[in-house]
Amino acid sequence: MKIEAIILSNEDNVATVLADLEGKSSFQIRKGEDIVEFRVAEPIRYGHKIALRHIEKGDNIIKYNEVIGRATKTIEPGYTVHVHNVESLRGRGDLD
Amino acid sequence: MVFQGYRRTDGKVGTRNYVGILSTVVCANEVTESIAESVNGTVSFIHQQGCCQTPIDIQQVTETLIGLGKNPNLASVLLISLGCESVVVEEVKAGIEASGKRVASIVIQDIGGAAKAIAEGCLKAQEMVHEVSLTKRESFPASELILGLKCGSSDTTSGLFANPALGIASDEIVKLGGTSVLGEVTEFIGAEHIIARQARTEEIGNQILELVKQMENRAKSTGCDIRGGQPTGGNIKGGLTTIEEKSLGAIAKAGTAPVNAVYKYGEQPEVKGLVVMDSPGREPEILTGLAAAGCNIIAFTTGKGAPQGFPFVPVLKITANENTWHHLQDHMDLCLSGVIDGRKSLNDYGRDIMDELLAIASGKKTKAEISGYTRSMDIYTVGPVI
Structure with a gap:
């Protein structure tokens, strides 16, 4: 069966979208062998990430069970998680 | 598992049998290209370095040229020098000759200009091609493969599928x-904590962490923020948000084997298994570094569709993005989109990559070799042009 989105580990607060979800209100996310139904709040592009739960401003974004950045705004479930609401924590010069 | 390769006098095994025409300095590029275009069986390597650089970079350029010349995919080498450059052509020549290869050189200012250099170079190259064309392919075990790992123009499919599948193939090569x-x-x-954990010893792990620190500090020392350049605009369009996310996906291509050693840019590994080489991520410099390190084949995963190969090392292009596969048929060699469809597993694709590597090592042409999309290469330098 075609995967519409994938969650890579239990700790992750984002999933990666692997289908065109334009016009869809919900989709199926693969998590290991399980499939879970999830609601989309806005159109999300192929290859981009969707918030799986409420993410507070300043919270870590977790993918691959690792920190990939920090939320610069509060993100509600079903919304896109990308450069407009996430910042990198590396190679910046202003952080240790 | 075996492939059909070319035996070299230093014991290395080539997957191609070219006469290499190598430019020692940016000022000799035109002559180098003209000779390679005129003589079938040759291949050129041109770059932007070789003069008016700090000693540390002149050393790096010299060592890289020696490494390229020693690459087992070159049967013999013709060096093209301008004459007044900082790189010393005789030093490069002697370095390559240590591998037992025939090496000749032409100095444009000594011979009397470009036209005479091209004429003399063509005659020398023709003679070399004639000689090396007698070498036949023989059967070798997969342990003779020196695989270079690369990903470029990445999108989210790279980290999720293409790199993990390449990691499975890399583990297989190490196992063999x-x-x-x-x-x-x-x-x-x-993602450095993950690679450092894979290191065979704590010392090797610390060397890896030190390399990353140096690279990060170099980027920060310009007064800029790495975020302006990494991830690239194309990566971001493809769904990658931060360098951390890109890195976590990128390192999956190294598989799970222990890291046995850490080497300088372009340095030839003395140990087998998985090794780390200092280099940036940009295509012209990393591909050159891998070739100088002696890689006789390179596997390159891509999401959005990076087109480059390398002049004399075959580069297998792998994508897990079905759109890229259909859209860029003249650049992609292998499609792994079946994981998303549920048709195939990552392990199936690891085996497919391994089979394809052996076929290419034995002579099957890659898309980059067929299209000739291989010439915009360069040598990695750390200091300014002065």
Whole structure:
């Protein structure tokens, strides 16, 4: 069966979208062998990430069970998680 | 598992049998290209370095040229020098000759200009091609493969599917006694703790962390923020948000084998298995570094569709993005989109990559070799042009 989105580990607060979800209100996310139904709040592009739960401003974004950045705004479930609401924590010069 | 390769006098095994025309300095590029265009069986390597650089970079350019000349995919080498450059052509020549290869050189200012250099170079190259064309392919075990790992123009499919599948193939090569070289230290940033954990000893782990620190500091020392350049605009369009996310996906291509050693840019590994080589992530410099390190084949995963190969090392292009596969048929060699469809597993694709590597090592042409999309290469330098 075609995967519409994938969650890579239990700790992750984002999933990666692997289908065109334009016009869809919900989709199926693969998590290991399980499939879970999830609601989309806005159109999300192929290859981009969707918030799986409420993410507070300043919270870590977790993918691959690792920190990939920090939320610069509060993100509600079903919304896109990308450069407009996430910042990198590396190679910046202003952080240790 | 075996492939059909070319035996060299230093014991290395080539997957191609070219006469290499190597430019020692940016000022000799025109002559180098003209000779390679005129003589079938030759291949050129041109770059932007070789003069008016700090001693540390002149040393790096010299060592890289020696490494390229020693690459087992070159049967013999013709060096093209301008004459007044900082790189010393005799030093490069002697370095390559240590591998037992025939090496000749032409100095444009000594011979009397470009036209005479091209004429003399063509005659020398023709004679060399004639000689090396007698070498036949023989059967070799997969342990003779020195695989270079690369990912470029990445999107989210790279980290999710293409890189993990390449990691499975890399583990297989290591298991068979071969060598796999991981570069792109910039793309360890945010994932270095994982690679350091894979190191065979604590010392090797610390060397990896030190390389990443140096690379990160170099980027920061410009007064800029790495975020302006990494991830690239194309990566961001493809769904990658931060360098950490890009790195976590990128290192998956190294598989799970222990890291046996850490080497300088372009340095030839003395040990087998998985090794790390200092290098940036940009295509012209990392591909050159892998070739100088002696890689006789390179596997290159891509999401959005990076087109480059390398002049004399075959580069297998792998994508897990079905759109890229259909859209860029003249650049992609292997499509792994079946994981998303549920048709195939990552392990199936690891085996497919291994089979394809053996076929290419035995002579099957890659898309980059057929299209000739291989010439815009360069040598990695650390200091300014002065």
